[in-house]
């Protein structure tokens with residue numbers, strides 16, 4: 094069994110229902126056990142102007158290699174109507190693979206840890222809630238330390254668990 098941290102986001106449609114259903118779809122996937130899910134946060138969009146997002150994170154116990162997990166995430170995004178036209182466009186569902194144990198991996202299709210997670214309050218705030226002591230292997234710093242270095246003012250608790 095390996096551990097993986099996943100980021101979830103949505104800013105089109107009934108985002109909260111989509112995100113809850115996506116968590117359920119992950120939990121029902123063979124080879125995946127849902128260990129923890131964070132609260133949901135309303136967050137200002139980073140990048141081009143677009144509607145606010147709802148973001149959260151989950152910790153999975155998995156029996157899959159990282160490439161299989163990415164494939165699983167992309168399939169679930171498609172199930173929830175994800176359409177890809179351009180980068181950083183609004184989306185029904187975005188699932189990013191943040192961390193996979195302490196692995197560092199760089200292939201044309203997959204980078205782990207997620208290369209922008211250290212700058213993203215919408216990732217670090219929910220991740221610090223469920224995995225504060227996980228060490229991000231590139232920086233060697235814990236999530237609870239990384240979150241202190243980002244501006245969290247535009248990440249508001251929406252549904253707490």
Ligand SMILES: Nc1ncnc2c1ncn2[C@@H]1O[C@H](COP(=O)(O)O)[C@@H](O)[C@H]1O
Nearest residue numbers: 187188189190191202203204205206207
């Ligand atoms: N760590 C990653 N998680 C998700 N997707 C990744 C990762 N590293 C590379 N990718 C590639 O990015 C696209 C998905 O882009 P999004 O706009 O974040 O959905 C995917 O095709 C992966 O090959």
Ligand SMILES: Nc1nc2c(c(=O)[nH]1)N=C(COP(=O)(O)OP(=O)(O)O)CN2
Nearest residue numbers: 102136137138139140146180181209215
């Ligand atoms: N608040 C917020 N802002 C965002 C969010 C998000 O989830 N929440 N996702 C983005 C898109 O990231 P994308 O997956 O297109 O690009 P990446 O490859 O940099 O993750 C861009 N901006």
